Amino acid sequence: MRVVIAEDLFLLRDGLTRMLQAHGLEIVAAVDNGADLLAAVTADKPDVAIVDVRLPPTFTDEGIRAALAARREVPGLPVLVLSQYVEQLYARELLASGSGGIGYLLKDRVFDSAQFVDAVRRVAAGGTAMDPEVIARLLARNTGDGAIAALSPREREVLSLMAEGRSNAAIAQRLVITERAVAKHTASIFLKLDLQPSDDDNRRVLAVLAYLEG
Amino acid sequence: MSAGFTPGGPEDWWARQAQKAPEPQLPWPSVPWPPPPASSARQSPTPRLPVPEPSAWQSQVPASSSAPQFPAQQPPVPPSQPPAQQSPAQRSPAPSAPSAPQSPAPWPTARQSPAAQFPPLQSSVPQSSIPWSELWSWLGGRLAVAGRGLALFGLALFGLVLLGALAATLALLPFLTVNLIGTDKRGDAAAAGFLAIVAWLTVGPLLLLWMRSLARLTRKLADRWCGVPIAEPYLPRPWADGGKHGPRQWLGWLLRDQATWRDLAWVAVDGLLGWLLALLPAALLFLGILGVFAPSFASGSIRFLAIVGAAAGLWACPWLLRGYGHFAHSMLAPTKEAELALRVRQLAQTRTEAIDTSAAEIRRIERDLHDGAQARLVAMGMTLDAAGQIIDTNPDAARALLFEARDASVKALAELRDLVRGIHPPVLADRGLTDAIRALALDSPMRIHVVSDLHGRASAPVESAAYFAVSELLANVSKHAEARQTWIDIRHTDDMLRIGVTDNGHGGADPSRGSGLRGIERRLASFDGVLAVSSPPGGPTAVTMEIPCELSLPKTSSSLGTA
Numbered sequence: 220m221r222v223v224i225a226e227d228l229f230l231l232r233d234g235l236t237r238m239l240q241a242h243g244l245e246i247v248a249a250v251d252n253g254a255d256l257l258a259a260v261t262a263d264k265p266d267v268a269i270v271d272v273r274l275p276p277t278f279t280d281e282g283i284r285a286a287l288a289a290r291r292e293v294p295g296l297p298v299l300v301l302s303q304y305v306e307q308l309y310a311r312e313l314l315a316s317g318s319g320g321i322g323y324l325l326k327d328r329v330f331d332s333a334q335f336v337d338a339v340r341r342v343a344a345g346g347t348a349m350d351p352e353v354i355a356r357l358l359a360r361n362t363g364d365g366a367i368a369a370l371s372p373r374e375r376e377v378l379s380l381m382a383e384g385r386s387n388a389a390i391a392q393r394l395v396i397t398e399r400a401v402a403k404h405t406a407s408i409f410l411k412l413d414l415q416p417s418d419d420d421n422r423r424v425l426a427v428l429a430y431l432e433g
Numbered sequence: 434m435s436a437g438f439t440p441g442g443p444e445d446w447w448a449r450q451a452q453k454a455p456e457p458q459l460p461w462p463s464v465p466w467p468p469p470p471a472s473s474a475r476q477s478p479t480p481r482l483p484v485p486e487p488s489a490w491q492s493q494v495p496a497s498s499s500a501p502q503f504p505a506q507q508p509p510v511p512p513s514q515p516p517a518q519q520s521p522a523q524r525s526p527a528p529s530a531p532s533a534p535q536s537p538a539p540w541p542t543a544r545q546s547p548a549a550q551f552p553p554l555q556s557s558v559p560q561s562s563i564p565w566s567e568l569w570s571w572l573g574g575r576l577a578v579a580g581r582g583l584a585l586f587g588l589a590l591f592g593l594v595l596l597g598a599l600a601a602t603l604a605l606l607p608f609l610t611v612n613l614i615g616t617d618k619r620g621d622a623a624a625a626g627f628l629a630i631v632a633w634l635t636v637g638p639l640l641l642l643w644m645r646s647l648a649r650l651t652r653k654l655a656d657r658w659c660g661v662p663i664a665e666p667y668l669p670r671p672w673a674d675g676g677k678h679g680p681r682q683w684l685g686w687l688l689r690d691q692a693t694w695r696d697l698a699w700v701a702v703d704g705l706l707g708w709l710l711a712l713l714p715a716a717l718l719f720l721g722i723l724g725v726f727a728p729s730f731a732s733g734s735i736r737f738l739a740i741v742g743a744a745a746g747l748w749a750c751p752w753l754l755r756g757y758g759h760f761a762h763s764m765l766a767p768t769k770e771a772e773l774a775l776r777v778r779q780l781a782q783t784r785t786e787a788i789d790t791s792a793a794e795i796r797r798i799e800r801d802l803h804d805g806a807q808a809r810l811v812a813m814g815m816t817l818d819a820a821g822q823i824i825d826t827n828p829d830a831a832r833a834l835l836f837e838a839r840d841a842s843v844k845a846l847a848e849l850r851d852l853v854r855g856i857h858p859p860v861l862a863d864r865g866l867t868d869a870i871r872a873l874a875l876d877s878p879m880r881i882h883v884v885s886d887l888h889g890r891a892s893a894p895v896e897s898a899a900y901f902a903v904s905e906l907l908a909n910v911s912k913h914a915e916a917r918q919t920w921i922d923i924r925h926t927d928d929m930l931r932i933g934v935t936d937n938g939h940g941g942a943d944p945s946r947g948s949g950l951r952g953i954e955r956r957l958a959s960f961d962g963v964l965a966v967s968s969p970p971g972g973p974t975a976v977t978m979e980i981p982c983e984l985s986l987p988k989t990s991s992s993l994g995t996a
Contacts, residue, residue, distance in 0.1 A: 279863035304850050306860050307875040308868060327843050356876055 220343055223265040224249040225256040225285065226301070227274050235269065235329065242336040251275070253285030260289045260296060267320075267343035272302040272309070283309050290316070297342045301326050305350045307357065311428075314347070319424045322348035322384070341384050347424055348384035357382075369411050377404040382427040578750045579718055581658045585651070585711035585757060592647055593704035596697075599640045605629040638687055641697065648696040651703075652765055659758025666692040666767030669778075691771060699764040710757040717746025779958075787959040794856075801852050809845035813838045861900050865890045867923060869900050877907055879916060879936075885923035889984030891930055895960055899932060899980060902953045902964075906934045906976055909949050914938025914974055930980045940972030950976075 222244050226232040229251075236246045248259040252275050260268055268289055274281035286298040297320030300313060305325055313321050322342040328350065329335050338348040357379070370378065373394075380390045387405065391398040405423075412429045414422045606629035610622065645667070652663040668690045672678035687693055721743020724736045746753075767775065820834035853859065861869035867885040874881035890896065903921065910916050916938030924931045944950035944966050954964045962980035 280860075303846075304853070304859050306872050308860065308864075308872040311875075325846075327846050330839050330843060 220244045220267065220340070221247045221263065221265040222339070223247055223256065223259045223263060223268045224270075225251070225253065225259075225268065225274060225282065226271040227251045227278075228271075231271075231326070238329070238332050239336065239339070242332065244336070244339070253281045253288070256285050257289055257292060260293050264293065265296075267297040267299060267339060269299045269301060269339065271326075272300060280309070283312060286313065295320060295345075297345065298322070299324065299339055299342045299348065301329070305353050305356075307353055310349060310353050314424060314428045317425055317428060319345040319347055321424070323353065324348060324350045325352060338384065341386075346384050346386075347382070347427060349382045349427065351383055354379045354382050370408060374404050374408050374411070377401060378408055378426060381405065381408075381423055572747070575714075575747045575750055576718075578658075578754055579714040579746070581654075582711040582713070582750065582754055582757070583715045585654065585658070585754075586708045586715070588647060588651060588654075589703045589708035589711065592644065592700035595640055595644055595647065596700050596704055599637065599644075599697075602632050602636050602640065605632055634684070638684060641687060641693055644696050644700050645693065648699055648765055651699075651761055655758040655761045655765075659754050659761070661755065661758030661762050663762050663766050664772075666695070666765075666771045666775075668692070691768065695764065695768070699761070702764065703761075707757070707760055710753055710760060713753050714746045714750035717742045721746070783955075783958045786955050790956060798852065798856060801848075805848040805852070806845045809841050809848070813841045813845070816841065857897060858900065861896060862893075866896045866899055869896075870903055870921060870923065873900075873904055873907065874921065877911065877919075879907075879911055879919050881907070881919045881921060883921045883923070887923055887925055887930075887984065889925075889986050891925075891980075891982045891984055895930065895980055895982045898956055898960055898962070899930060899978065902957060902978055903932060903934060905949055905953055909942070910934070910936045910938060910974070913942070914940070914972070916972075916974075925982075925984055928981055928983055930978075930982050930984075932978045933975060934977075935973055935975045937973050939970075940968045940974050941970045942966055942968035942974050942976075953978075 224235055232249050236249050247263045247265050250256050250259055270282045270286045272282035286300050290296050299322035301324055303326055310323050313323055320342055322338055342348050387398050387401045391401045408426055409422055412426055414425050609625040609629055656662040671686055720739050724739025816834050816838040820831040824831040858869055860872045867887050871883050874883050910919055914936050916936035919936040922933040957964055960980050965977045968974040
């Protein structure tokens, strides 16, 4: 799998490169700013771009904007955004297009390399990977009204795991239920959120988006 | 007539008052803002005098000045349920107040120019067919203005009485001495002199104090009736800060205040000349009535003149009253010196508070780092060291220790993240106030509607202060108000950042009791910002903040454009 990394801190960039290479991923470019990222994704056509939120020159939300710009340049380009902190606001913006291939994770998640690489692969395959902290803060919210309120507690559990980007198999394993039960729950969620049957991956993203909208 | 004068101000105010439904139902304070910024800037070199107590603001009524203020015409509360009168038992569990969601903006959605808000005088004058109701309301407004002039005239007369009393008190000593000292009643003279001095020291200051009350009333009325807000120039009571409180301090406070003597001068000038302006409309009107009804005005031309005079008086009375207001302002407003003295005192106070607050913040951060991340890093180092020592002999245990160290680093990072959020939230630095407040709203358990028309970024300290003020207000709302919804409105007009936070909770918030609101007020004061709270029992609660600041254009990224 071909990966482009945009991270301005040399140590982290180097560490990410080594770690992903150790897991058999190919790093085609490792850059330190948004403009170079754009050039790299258009030139190298990677399978996934891993982008830090804070990049020069402004060191604010450059990475988010670079990620969105990269997806406009190369439609459908899977992007995994890394950050020292997560904001629901940014999660929404990243998911706003309604298409998959988006990840938004805390940098801490790099510590667990197996899970991190798993998330990278999931995003590259067009899935989503939302940081559990985004989900936790969502759950802390009292979603008193809206479509989400119509979901049963179990369905909400399934939806939050789905939002993290887990597959039906992984959800089944986590909740100790059968995969068929998970499929039943997801179908019910899609129905209650009024998501038309289409490409399943896309519907999963839309469900997460509905979730984020509260 | 000054350039900023808006024709037809006072009577429009009158008309607005007439239209206005009972006041308490406004979710916004009836006078939420301190004296309108534009006019206060015109009249005083300093942007703002010491922050008045919100209760003091409540007593002010919006002057019909051209400065923007909360107009009375858009309360988001249905007039049918004035929350102030509702007992908690009557309240339905889910009040629909403060508004239907379609009008979340507590401010008028389209801010009109002052000229549009107060239509020119001519437009209210009937053009072709005579709209009687309009004419009557116009006439009623003008008569009310004339009546106010009459009342101001009455005040001037009362001032003259006070002045006379003061003069009599002062004259007592020389009068008695002259009359008694020639005679051989020495003892009587001494007693009389003693009495006179006692009168000087008691009745004199008391009269001065009354004059102060009179001047204060005039200031209030000048704001309310003439549309000329006048700031109070008085020195604060020295014993307010816990100093000694006795007759001597009291006398010193009264007599050493320059404003006391300026009040005296005002009473004298107003009593001798000033009342002419105030009385003129009523007098012209009276003459007109006399001209119509009195038989002695036999001559037609005199009768005509009287009627024309009355009409002119009616037409011009708002201007005359405003002129009176400006005259009062010229004498009653704080002098530059007094204003500067007040400003220095206020700056010294807010500076001390700002230093105290930031010192406390730094102590808190130091403690958090010391007990949190630092301690975890120490533990991590020790764990790693232990792992290094046993890695050859017991690789499994070493691996467990390494995992432990990793978990500790995750926790340290989480703590650092929380700490950073408390110091300066990254999203605030990244995106500015609006998005930071949106992010705050997303994290809140309540339903929060954020409306903003900020085009640009305020300076970082102002953004930070505003952000934490809103954050604290939201925390207050979720802790105390039991609100279901909250509306946040962010605007920048006339170099003033305005943020309104309204909730539909049960109200009853009192800044004088809770330290939270006081804390916000103090923090805003460092930026000359102010906070107004309107929270009748039963709700809704509306908190509004105003911080003078300029916006810079939003930063655009050089490499990515507006991506």
